[in-house]
Every structure is written in structure tokens, then in C-alpha cells.
Amino acid sequence: MIATQPFNILPRPALAGEFVPADYFRKLERDEICRGGRPLEVDLGCGDGAFLMGMAQEFPERDFLGVERLLGRVRKVCKKLTRRNLANARVLRLESNYTTGWLLPAAAVSRLHLLCPDPWPKLRHHRRRIVQLDFLEAVRQALVPGGEFLFMTDHEEYFQWAVGKVAEFGMFERLEWTEDSFFYPKTDFQLQWEAEGKSMWRLRCRKPTD
Numbered sequence: 001m002i003a004t005q006p007f008n009i010l011p012r013p014a015l016a017g018e019f020v021p022a023d024y025f026r027k028l029e030r031d032e033i034c035r036g037g038r039p040l041e042v043d044l045g046c047g048d049g050a051f052l053m054g055m056a057q058e059f060p061e062r063d064f065l066g067v068e069r070l071l072g073r074v075r076k077v078c079k080k081l082t083r084r085n086l087a088n089a090r091v092l093r094l095e096s097n098y099t100t101g102w103l104l105p106a107a108a109v110s111r112l113h114l115l116c117p118d119p120w121p122k123l124r125h126h127r128r129r130i131v132q133l134d135f136l137e138a139v140r141q142a143l144v145p146g147g148e149f150l151f152m153t154d155h156e157e158y159f160q161w162a163v164g165k166v167a168e169f170g171m172f173e174r175l176e177w178t179e180d181s182f183f184y185p186k187t188d189f190q191l192q193w194e195a196e197g198k199s200m201w202r203l204r205c206r207k208p209t210d
């Protein structure tokens with residue numbers, strides 16, 4: 001089991017399956033979010049949690065943290081995790097950039113997933129996109145050496161933007177990623193978009209080991 005909450009500082013009862021940091025103003029210790037030396041995977045903007053649950057079910061030996069800012073979605077995912085008795089996944093209700101920049105411990109995360117994030121298609125909104133140089137640096141710091149950042153979108157222009165930012169950042173190696181490269185459950189949005197005939201764009205990067 002993942003360590004239980006020492007106390008709850010939220011202005012509401014914590015949900016079963018929810019991860020509530022003891023302090024939102026310091027970096028977490030690795031053992032606050034995962035059990036011993038188990039690999040930790042983070043799903044930013046986990047939505048209704050289909051991907052998080054599929055992964056937690058498939059890999060009981062790994063720990064998972066979903067991050068989602070909407071309380072309604074956090075409630076749904078927590079309910080599903082509890083119903084399925086998945087003790088290796090929890091959900092943090094918080095903003096993704098804050099989580100990567102201020103809470104995730106250094107060299108702690110094996111894989112960080114960013115799946116179907118809001119594309120902010122209008123030019124004047126591009127600065128709101130989460131994939132920016134400072135975000136990539138926060139991801140790099142949070143990943144273990146050899147750890148991976150996986151980004152998927154149906155939005156080709158956002159995909160090309162992300163590829164450009166990763167190239168400009170220059171601290172990751174690009175790896176091949178096709179639909180059948182490894183087990184990867186479909187997300188809720190992916191299912192929706194594929195039903196509309198859209199295809200997905202995948203970007204897989206690795207933090208070098210030296």
C-alpha cells in the first residue's frame with residue numbers, strides 16, 4: 001500500500017484514492033507519493049481516468065499519480081479507483097504546471113504522460129499551452145535518468161509545436177513511438193476523437209542517463 005495521508009489540509013474531506021500533500025509549498029519526498037523503490041508514473045490532466053485506471057490495473061508493481069484540476073473529474077476517478085480496489089494509483093487535484101514545477105521531487109518519475117492536453121489553437125493563446133521550455137525543464141528534473149516524457153494529441157499543429165519546443169530545449173532524446181510499441185490504454189478523449197476519424201500524434205522523449 002502507498003503511505004496513508006498523515007492529515008488533510010483541504011477545506012473538505014479528502015476522497016478515498018485522493019492524494020493530498022501535507023504541504024503544498026515544498027517538494028514532496030518520493031516516498032510520500034510512491035511505495036519504496038517502485039517505479040512512479042504521472043498522468044498530467046488525467047480527466048476521467050480511463051488511461052490511469054488501465055495502467056494501474058495492468059501494472060500493479062508500479063505506482064501512478066493522476067493530476068487533474070477539476071474536482072468533479074477527480075471525484076469520478078477516485079470513485080472508480082476505489083471501486084476497483086486499485087491501491088497503486090491516486091489522484092492529486094492541482095494544476096499540472098504547479099505540480100511539475102513545485103511539488104514533484106527531483107529524479108523520481110519513471111514516465112510522465114501528457115495526453116490530449118488542451119491545444120489552445122488560437123495564435124494569441126499559444127502561450128497558455130503547457131508545453132513550454134520551463135515546463136520541459138521541470139519535467140526533466142522530475143524524471144529519473146532514462147525516464148520518459150510521453151505526449152499525445154490529435155492536434156497536428158500542437159504536435160509540431162511540441163516537437164519544436166523539445167528540439168529547442170535540447171535536453172531529451174527522441175524515441176520512436178507507434179501505436180503498438182507497448183501497452184498503452186486509450187484515453188477517454190482519444191476514444192472520442194478516434195470515433196470522429198481523427199488520428200493521434202505521438203511524441204516520446206527520454207532523459208539521457210549521463
Ligand SMILES: C[S@@+](CC[C@H](N)C(=O)[O-])C[C@H]1O[C@@H](n2cnc3c(N)ncnc32)[C@H](O)[C@@H]1O
Nearest residue numbers: 045046047068069070095096115116187188189
Ligand atoms: C482534453 S482533456 C484530456 C483528459 C485525458 N488526458 C484524456 O486524454 O482523456 C484535458 C484534461 O486536463 C485537465 N486540465 C487542463 N489543464 C490543466 C491544468 N493546467 N492542470 C491540471 N489539469 C488540467 C482538464 O480538466 C481535462 O480533464
